[in-house]
Amino acid sequence: MIADPFKPAKRVAGQRQDVWSIVNEAAQASPVQPIVNMGQGFFGYNPPEFVLDAARDALSKVDCNQYSPTKGRPRLKKAIADAYSPFFGHNIDPEKEVTITTGANEGMLSAFMGFLEQGDEVIVFEPFFDQYISNIEMPGGKVVYVPLHPPKDGAMKTTSAGDWTLNMKELEAAITDRTRMIVINSPHNPIGKVFTKSELQAIGDLCVKHNIIILSDEVYDRLYYVPFTRVATLSPEVAKLTLTVGSGGKNFYCTGWRVGWLIGPEHLIKYVSAAHTRICYSSVSPLQEATAVAFEQADAHDFWEQSKAEMKGKMDRFNQIWDELGLPYSDPQGGYFVLVNLAKVRLPEDYNFPPHVANRPRDFKLSWFCIKELGVAAIPPTEFFTDANAHIVEDWLRFAVCKDDEVLERAKERLRGLKKYIQ
Known part of the structure; x- marks a missing residue:
C-alpha cells in the first residue's frame, strides 16, 4: 500500500510560486x-x-464541430504549406511535412516526447521561455543551459536586442554524447533578438557535425524589424535536422485559440505527430x-x-x-516584448514586500512595486533564467506592447510616476 496516496509527483511537487500567478494576483489586488x-x-x-468571420462561419459547419484528423485538418495543413513554401524554398508537402498541434507549446512538448529518452540532453539558451523547461523534463530530458550574454553597457544606455550574443565555444563545450536537441527561439522572447544568418549558420553547422535535432521556435515569425532568417533554410543538411514551430495565436492575435503547428522533414514530423496523438489526440x-x-x-488584406x-x-511609441x-x-528586433533596465529606480527602503516577493530577486520587487504603486503590470525576467544567472537581469522588467494604443498611453502616463524614484 502506498504510504501517502496524495503525494504529488516530483515533476510538480515543491515548485515555488510561478511568476504568472504572482503578477496576476498582485494585479487583481492592486489599489x-x-x-x-x-x-x-x-x-x-x-x-x-476577416479572421473572426472565418471562426463564426466554421462554427456553423457540422464537420468543424467534430473531431479533426489527429495530424490536423487538411485545409489548414495545405494553407500552412502554401504560406510557408516560398520562405522555405521548396514545396512543403502538407501531408508529410506539417502537423497541427494544440498551440505551439503542445507542439514543442510533442517534439520532446517524440524524441527524448530518460537522460537525453537538450541545450536551451538562457534566458528561455519558461515552458521549455517543464516540457523537456516531463519525458525525462535534462536541460543544459547556455547563456546569451547581454551588452556590457546595457545598464547604462539603450542598446539593440541584437547585442545579446552567443559564445559559440560555450555552446560547443555544452555538447555531449547525450545531446539530442537544441532549442532556438528567434525572434526571441523575452529579449526581442533576431538571430543573424551567421549566428544560425554556426549553430546549424554544430548540429550537423554532432547530428543534433534543432527545434526552432519561430512563433513571432511575422513580427521582425530587421532581416529574419529561418534556420531550416540554411542548407539541406540543416533542414534534415530542423523542426520549425509556428503559432496561429501569435500570427492572428488570438492566443486563446491554441492553434499551432510544426513544419519539418517527414522522418521527424511523423514522430511529433505520434506523440501529439497520445497527448491530446486532435486539436480544436x-x-x-x-x-x-x-x-x-x-x-x-495586406x-x-x-x-x-x-x-x-x-x-516605438511606447x-x-x-x-x-x-x-x-x-x-x-522582433516580437512584441521590450526589456527595460530600472537600475536607476530606488525602491523605498522601508517598503513592505510580502515574503514570497521579498525572497525573490530585485526584479520581482520592481514588478510588485509598479503594480501596487503605479497600476502597471510587467514581468520580472529572472523567471527566464537559472538562479545562478538571475543576477544578469535583476534590474530589468519585460513589457508587452501588444495592447490598444490608449492602453499604451495610459501606461506611459502612469510610468511617469517613476520619476521621483529615479536617481
Whole structure:
C-alpha cells in the first residue's frame, strides 16, 4: 500500500510560486485600478474581422464541430504549406511535412516526447521561455543551459536586442554524447533578438557535425524589424535536422485559440505527430478551419505587412517613455516584448514586500512595486533564467506592447510616476 496516496509527483511537487500567478494576483489586488496589464503576452484587441468571420462561419459547419484528423485538418495543413513554401524554398508537402498541434507549446512538448529518452540532453539558451523547461523534463530530458550574454553597457544606455550574443565555444563545450536537441527561439522572447544568418549558420553547422535535432521556435515569425532568417533554410543538411514551430495565436492575435503547428522533414514530423496523438489526440476543429481561412485571405488584406508596421509603431511609441525617463532598454528586433533596465529606480527602503516577493530577486520587487504603486503590470525576467544567472537581469522588467494604443498611453502616463524614484 502506498504510504501517502496524495503525494504529488516530483515533476510538480515543491515548485515555488510561478511568476504568472504572482503578477496576476498582485494585479487583481492592486489599489490602482483598472490595472494596465503589460505582463503576459496576450493581445489587448481582437483579430481582424476577416479572421473572426472565418471562426463564426466554421462554427456553423457540422464537420468543424467534430473531431479533426489527429495530424490536423487538411485545409489548414495545405494553407500552412502554401504560406510557408516560398520562405522555405521548396514545396512543403502538407501531408508529410506539417502537423497541427494544440498551440505551439503542445507542439514543442510533442517534439520532446517524440524524441527524448530518460537522460537525453537538450541545450536551451538562457534566458528561455519558461515552458521549455517543464516540457523537456516531463519525458525525462535534462536541460543544459547556455547563456546569451547581454551588452556590457546595457545598464547604462539603450542598446539593440541584437547585442545579446552567443559564445559559440560555450555552446560547443555544452555538447555531449547525450545531446539530442537544441532549442532556438528567434525572434526571441523575452529579449526581442533576431538571430543573424551567421549566428544560425554556426549553430546549424554544430548540429550537423554532432547530428543534433534543432527545434526552432519561430512563433513571432511575422513580427521582425530587421532581416529574419529561418534556420531550416540554411542548407539541406540543416533542414534534415530542423523542426520549425509556428503559432496561429501569435500570427492572428488570438492566443486563446491554441492553434499551432510544426513544419519539418517527414522522418521527424511523423514522430511529433505520434506523440501529439497520445497527448491530446486532435486539436480544436473550428479554430483550425478559421486559421486556414485566415492564411488563405491574409495577403488579400495586406495583413502581414500591416501587422508588422502596427506592432513596430506600438513598440516605438511606447518606448518613448523610457527615453523621457532616461531609463535604458534593449531595443527589440522582433516580437512584441521590450526589456527595460530600472537600475536607476530606488525602491523605498522601508517598503513592505510580502515574503514570497521579498525572497525573490530585485526584479520581482520592481514588478510588485509598479503594480501596487503605479497600476502597471510587467514581468520580472529572472523567471527566464537559472538562479545562478538571475543576477544578469535583476534590474530589468519585460513589457508587452501588444495592447490598444490608449492602453499604451495610459501606461506611459502612469510610468511617469517613476520619476521621483529615479536617481
